[in-house]
Amino acid sequence: MGQDETRVPMTGFALRGWCPDAWRPMMAGDGLIVRVKPRLARLTAAEIAVLADLARRFGSGAIDITNRANLQIRGVREQGWQDLLRALVDRGLVDSDAALEGRRNLLVAPGWDRGDDTARIAEELLGRLGELPELPGKMGIAVDAGPVATLLDSPADFRIERAEAGGLLLRLDGRESGVSILPEEATDRLIALAHWFVETGGAAARRASRHTAALPQWARGDGRPAVGAAAPHGYGVPFGRIEGEAMVRLMAATGAAALRVTSWRQLLAESEVREPVEGFVRDPGDPLLRADACPGAPTCPQATVETRELARRLAPHVSGRLHVSGCAKGCARARPSDVVLTGRDGAFDLALRGRAGDPPTRAGLSPDHVLAHFGAS
Structure with a gap:
């Protein structure tokens, strides 16, 4: 990746009304915010170590867990931002294509297993991001196709969810019901719904819940998402702020191969060990x-x-x-x-x-x- 490829106008740091990412950081009172979007909500032990090291070298060492299950490196210095971006791209944590990275606003239910509906649909969507239309910056997609819907309280505009009847739903946020879909058609249908949103003036509303246009006939249905047990409890991060080194300690204490990042600002360790770790809340009633x-x-x-x-x-x-x-x-x-x-x-x-x-x-x-x-x- 050449130097010119990572150059973003400095005026972009002051923009509002969009979510920052690694290619378009946002200036805050403590420095630049650089966002990393874990693929399928999962980070390996090696990736956690890299993030902690980069957060310390180029920022304040602090990392935020957002309500979209993203990570934000805080306090990044302007003169180091392009070096940080280059390192994130080289390690596969950020897409080398700025446009695709901007479209990769995909929230994945963290309880997925290899080959299940959530993982398969999410992976297909990641491979077809270029087919999505240009959407307002704060819009996102939720893939929530486990046994029950766990992301109902998490921000997303287009939702693929488990239905009460057992199949899958495609639902626009703000609508109580959605249309039944087959797993193999989920990605095609979602991309089509995103194009309908833009073609019917949804960009002016900026969020799906504010767009009042009548849905196309093929997207109408009376299916409701399946609501079940509460989301699994992991290692809570009050207000989503944690030091990168604390995440490294969590990996060491649990022996986990990876962490799953959740939109409820908790980390789920891929491990049977549930040791208390300083900096994290283990009591689900806290x-x-x-x-x-x-x-x-x-x-x-x-x-x-x-x-x-x-x-x-x-x-x-x-x-x-x-x-x-x-x-x-x-x-x-x-x-x-x-x-x-x-x-x-x-x-x-x-x-x-x-x-x-x-x-x-x-x-x-x-x-x-x-x-x-x-x-x-």
């Missing part, structure tokens, strides 16, 4: 695992409030889901939460059973007022 919080100020220039320390103090006093957002964008969680705090002009707006930026029940609260409101002062 209130921090019910809390979402973006990096907040000063890490994110969009935020006007600190978020994560407040979330840590508040989480044990909130029943249900807590979302603390530094601004109305709500990057940490797109779905509704039981308690939502949105930063605005250095204070917080409080909403219940909603999303970041929703009309508040109380506005302009200081962190102390928030804690007192929930009896956490």
Whole structure:
């Protein structure tokens, strides 16, 4: 890969309204964010070691696990970004084609087995990314074809899911039901639905859940996704932030051949060993695992409030889901939460059973007022 191939205009670092990747990093308060998208949600021990080393050499050493099951290397220095990109491409962690890497927004249910419907469909989609139309940057695809659907609360726009009746569904996010499909036609149908979305003006809506055009007849159905047991519990990462070296320690402690990355900010070790590891939460009832919080100020220039320390103090006093957002964008969680705090002009707006930026029940609260409101002062 030549030097010219990795050059991206520096103005791209300041753009908003899209998700960063390795070819198009985003500038934050702590440096550039460089995103790595694990194929089939899986990273081998060797790949984990490489990521930890690169995060330390070119960034702050910190890695974020996103709600799309991606990894973000934090604090990357501008002068080192192209060297980091080159290393990620050389090691097969990033596609050498920037356009294909930008389209590789594929969320895979982490419980797949070799040769099952989830793995086969995901691998076929990865091989046919060039057939997808150009979609808005935040859009993504979920392949959730295990015994039950486990990604219902994870962000995606086009969904292939296990149906209640046992077959597969193709469903547009925001629609309660989908159309039954055969496993061998899943990729063709999904690509066709993506083209329909663009051709009917969906790009203006930017997300499938906001696109109100009537579905084509072939994409209509009354099948519902199969809902079963809760998603498997692994090694929890509060707020998704972990040091790369902690991931290396996790591999060593469990003897795992690989880790599966989840959209609920947990790592599943491919191992029967379940040793506690410093930096990870093993108790599935820990209130921090019910809390979402973006990096907040000063890490994110969009935020006007600190978020994560407040979330840590508040989480044990909130029943249900807590979302603390530094601004109305709500990057940490797109779905509704039981308690939502949105930063605005250095204070917080409080909403219940909603999303970041929703009309508040109380506005302009200081962190102390928030804690007192929930009896956490």
